[in-house]
Amino acid sequence: xxxxxxxxxxxxxxxxxxxxxxxxxxxxxxxxxxxxxxxxxxxxxxxxxxxxxxxxxxxxxxxxxxxxxxxxxxxxxxxxxxxxxxxxxxxxxxxxxxxxxxxxxxxxxxxxxxxxxxxxxxxxxxxxxxxxxxxxxxxxxxxxxxxxxxxxxxxxxxxxxxxxxxxxxxxxxxxxxxxxxxxxxxxxxxxxxxxxxxxxxxxxxxxxxxxxxxxxxxxxxxxxxxxxxxxxxxxxxxxxxxxxxxxxxxxxxxxxxxxxxxxxxxxxxxxxxxxxxxxxxxxxxxxxxxxxxxxxxxxxxxxxxxxxxxxxxxxxxxxxxxxxxxxxxxxxxxxxxxxxxxxxxxxxxxxxxxxxxx
Amino acid sequence: xxxxxxxxxxxxxxxxxxxxxxxxxxxxxxxxxxxxxxxxxxxxxxxxxxxxxxxxxxxxxxxxxxxxxxxxxxxxxxxxxxxxxxxxxxxxxxxxxxxxxxxxxxxxxxxxxxxxxxxxxxxxxxxxxxxxxxxxxxxxxxxxxxxxxxxxxxxxxxxxxxxxxxxxxxxxxxxxxxxxxxxxxxxxxxxxxxxxxxxxxxxxxxxxxxxxxxxxxxxxxxxxxxxxxxxxxxxxxxxxxxxxxxxxxxxxxxxxxxxxxxxxxxxxxxxxxxxxxxxxxxxxxxxxxxxxxxxxxxxxxxxxxxxxxxxxxxxxxxxxxxxxxxxxxxxxxxxxxxxxxxxxxxxxxxxxxxxxxx
DNA sequence: GGAGGAAGGTGAAACGGGTAAGTGGGCTCT
DNA sequence: AGAGCCCACTTACCCGTTTCACCTTCCTCC
Numbered sequence: 033x034x035x036x037x038x039x040x041x042x043x044x045x046x047x048x049x050x051x052x053x054x055x056x057x058x059x060x061x062x063x064x065x066x067x068x069x070x071x072x073x074x075x076x077x078x079x080x081x082x083x084x085x086x087x088x089x090x091x092x093x094x095x096x097x098x099x100x101x102x103x104x105x106x107x108x109x110x111x112x113x114x115x116x117x118x119x120x121x122x123x124x125x126x127x128x129x130x131x132x133x134x135x136x137x138x139x140x141x142x143x144x145x146x147x148x149x150x151x152x153x154x155x156x157x158x159x160x161x162x163x164x165x166x167x168x169x170x171x172x173x174x175x176x177x178x179x180x181x182x183x184x185x186x187x188x189x190x191x192x193x194x195x196x197x198x199x200x201x202x203x204x205x206x207x208x209x210x211x212x213x214x215x216x217x218x219x220x221x222x223x224x225x226x227x228x229x230x231x232x233x234x235x236x237x238x239x240x241x242x243x244x245x246x247x248x249x250x251x252x253x254x255x256x257x258x259x260x261x262x263x264x265x266x267x268x269x270x271x272x273x274x275x276x277x278x279x280x281x282x283x284x285x286x287x288x289x290x291x292x293x294x295x296x297x298x299x300x301x302x303x304x305x306x307x308x309x310x311x312x313x314x315x316x317x318x319x320x321x322x323x324x325x326x327x328x329x330x331x332x333x334x335x336x337x338x339x340x341x342x343x344x345x346x347x348x349x350x351x352x353x354x355x356x357x358x359x360x361x362x363x364x365x366x367x368x369x370x371x372x373x374x375x376x377x378x379x380x381x382x383x384x385x386x387x388x389x390x
Numbered sequence: 391x392x393x394x395x396x397x398x399x400x401x402x403x404x405x406x407x408x409x410x411x412x413x414x415x416x417x418x419x420x421x422x423x424x425x426x427x428x429x430x431x432x433x434x435x436x437x438x439x440x441x442x443x444x445x446x447x448x449x450x451x452x453x454x455x456x457x458x459x460x461x462x463x464x465x466x467x468x469x470x471x472x473x474x475x476x477x478x479x480x481x482x483x484x485x486x487x488x489x490x491x492x493x494x495x496x497x498x499x500x501x502x503x504x505x506x507x508x509x510x511x512x513x514x515x516x517x518x519x520x521x522x523x524x525x526x527x528x529x530x531x532x533x534x535x536x537x538x539x540x541x542x543x544x545x546x547x548x549x550x551x552x553x554x555x556x557x558x559x560x561x562x563x564x565x566x567x568x569x570x571x572x573x574x575x576x577x578x579x580x581x582x583x584x585x586x587x588x589x590x591x592x593x594x595x596x597x598x599x600x601x602x603x604x605x606x607x608x609x610x611x612x613x614x615x616x617x618x619x620x621x622x623x624x625x626x627x628x629x630x631x632x633x634x635x636x637x638x639x640x641x642x643x644x645x646x647x648x649x650x651x652x653x654x655x656x657x658x659x660x661x662x663x664x665x666x667x668x669x670x671x672x673x674x675x676x677x678x679x680x681x682x683x684x685x686x687x688x689x690x691x692x693x694x695x696x697x698x699x700x701x702x703x704x705x706x707x708x709x710x711x712x713x714x715x716x717x718x719x720x721x722x723x724x725x726x727x728x729x730x731x732x733x734x735x736x737x738x739x740x741x742x743x744x745x746x747x748x
Numbered sequence: 749g750g751a752g753g754a755a756g757g758t759g760a761a762a763c764g765g766g767t768a769a770g771t772g773g774g775c776t777c778t
Numbered sequence: 779a780g781a782g783c784c785c786a787c788t789t790a791c792c793c794g795t796t797t798c799a800c801c802t803t804c805c806t807c808c
Binding site: 412415416425426427 | 755760762
């Protein structure tokens with residue numbers, strides 16, 4: 033009986049109006065906290081709505097010019113890369129805390145490339161499926177920015193550095209953290225510090241490489257950068273290549289955690305001892321960094337915070353048209369078991385001492 | 391000008407109808423491939439729709455009794471657990487391949503507990519925000535099943551074993567894979583094989599434990615099961631406890647990859663050599679299993695396939711009311727570098743020989 | 749040559765909630 | 779006591795799409 037009623041007939045504001053003996057319009061005003069309804073009637077309507085279990089139909093609400101009540105996130109990395117990047121899951125968790133507290137949904141789509149990502153933006157916006165989007169992995173030449181501006185689609189770029197075009201943005205101070213890491217290693221006495229970077233098309237890769245090069249130059253140390261496609265195999269391969277060099281680096285900074293874990297595995301596989309023979313630093317901390325042996329020294333960013341700030345900025349943009357540009361706190365270097373003095377280094381080399389001033 | 395036009399006026403079927411000189415109804419029939427329109431008119435309408443860049447308004451479509459065009463997925467594990475479980479990202483990637491090929495969206499929500507998860511189902515269904523949901527981590531006493539049946543919400547349970555209630559389900563043959571692993575270890579000569587399980591409330595945990603116990607009994611080996619909360623620290627801790635035992639296990643089977651990686655780290659930390667001193671097996675393979683050193687022997691399941699089959703089953707349920715129950719292929723044991731003969735074992739012990747017959 | 753039927757439409761009514769414009773009734777002010 | 783005004787509603791239409799009940803025309807068949 034009850035079952036059948038539930039299945040057959042959705043509860044609408046018309047039902048509430050009928051029971052309350054008022055018009056649909058009055059019910060709508062009451063439910064939306066708008067003026068024009070006496071407090072006693074409003075309470076009566078709210079009680080009836082609660083009693084008969086009314087929920088607004090999201091489609092009807094969206095149709096009458098209001099919000100879709102959802103934000104979108106497109107992930108355009110290959111699925112294989114996504115799976116082991118804990119970054120995205122942490123980011124999503126952070127986004128959710130903000131969105132769900134405001135009863136806004138998150139619509140997710142995984143695609144293969146930028147073209148497909150842009151097609152999704154077009155479709156979502158044309159269908160009014162989302163009110164705005166969060167954009168990750170900003171690129172050097174990013175065609176998404178132009179499209180989004182042209183569409184008038186509210187968007188927040190996550191990952192910076194800095195904003196692009198006229199869009200809202202949330203980013204972390206990667207350059208600063210890179211400087212910290214390089215100086216820390218130099219202070220330990222390292223001179224041959226290599227950087228294993230991610231894909232060069234990403235802005236985050238470039239800004240980190242530039243900060244690395246600048247700091248190395250400042251310390252008069254020889255730079256060495258190799259790029260990867262963020263895949264673990266690639267991280268292991270370049271680590272093997274670097275360490276097989278006649279003059280191998282004594283420290284390696286990786287651009288992701290999975291690259292670092294793969295690098296650690298590769299070093300062990302070559303019979304090297306970490307950190308005795310080589311020091312390793314991961315970018316982005318995670319459980320994996322902490323449980324491998326030895327635990328990885330890593331740059332820890334508050335990724336959930338970046339997600340929730342991004343979501344918050346997006347809602348502000350959607351609701352009030354406010355463009356926000358927020359730099360997050362600089363990543364913290366968590367020194368653990370994979371960094372130590374370089375092998376065969378005098379306790380105080382001339383360079384080590386001079387770099388100790390930073 | 392063009393900009394202004396785009397921003398101010400959405401393209402609707404009324405515009406198409408006007409240009410084509412037909413009624414709105416005719417346009418709707420044409421666009422949805424329904425009969426009642428001549429082929430030539432249909433083509434003319436489709437061309438006009440394409441020319442003026444028409445997209446269906448998802449809200450209007452959903453409102454007139456049709457589909458919401460989205461499926462839902464609620465993740466109720468704590469965010470910290472989610473981040474390092476590559477399982478979920480792989481599952482989502484698999485779900486997406488199926489959904490996006492049919493232009494159905496995926497709405498995601500991350501919550502803290504079962505209560506909140508159920509509240510989300512209620513709300514989504516009441517608001518008609520989704521057409522159905524994918525439910526993960528089925529439990530022994532699962533209150534979600536009753537709620538979903540009561541709501542009449544189309545749902546597919548992912549992760550089994552087997553279906554629950556009247557719902558569609560997709561699961562993997564975990565019991566079979568556990569039998570494979572235990573027998574493989576026994577054949578290597580292991581007698582003290584421990585199992586590090588996940589949270590006991592999950593059905594997957596129970597079915598694996600039962601299969602483990604049955605196989606151990608069958609082989610006349612002493613069973614030992616410890617449970618964890620799936621957190622890495624917990625995996626490291628129980629590993630240390632197990633290995634510090636006066637009569638420690640010579641092989642450990644973990645219930646997730648992160649537990650196994652943490653266990654490997656703990657073993658190394660204790661100065662043990664893997665696999666010489668102890669053999670380790672991970673459940674669910676991942677990049678991390680392959681890049682740590684030595685690479686972890688692991689049970690590999692095709693998780694994206696499970697996701698896409700789940701999504702496919704859900705769409706079949708939504709569209710045609712078809713209840714599907716699919717057991718996926720049994721997980722494959724990928725033997726790598728963390729399993730070997732137990733220490734100090736004669737090449738052919740009586741038990742080792744007898745168990746070799748399986 | 750009129751019944752019957754199908755093809756190819758038309759027009760209007762849902763769907764559920766938002767909201768501008770109107771409408772009484774009671775109150776205040778002078 | 780009449781003008782003016784505000785409160786608390788009601789009425790009516792909007793949003794964009796689907797769908798249902800008709801309504802023409804034209805063709806076929808006996």
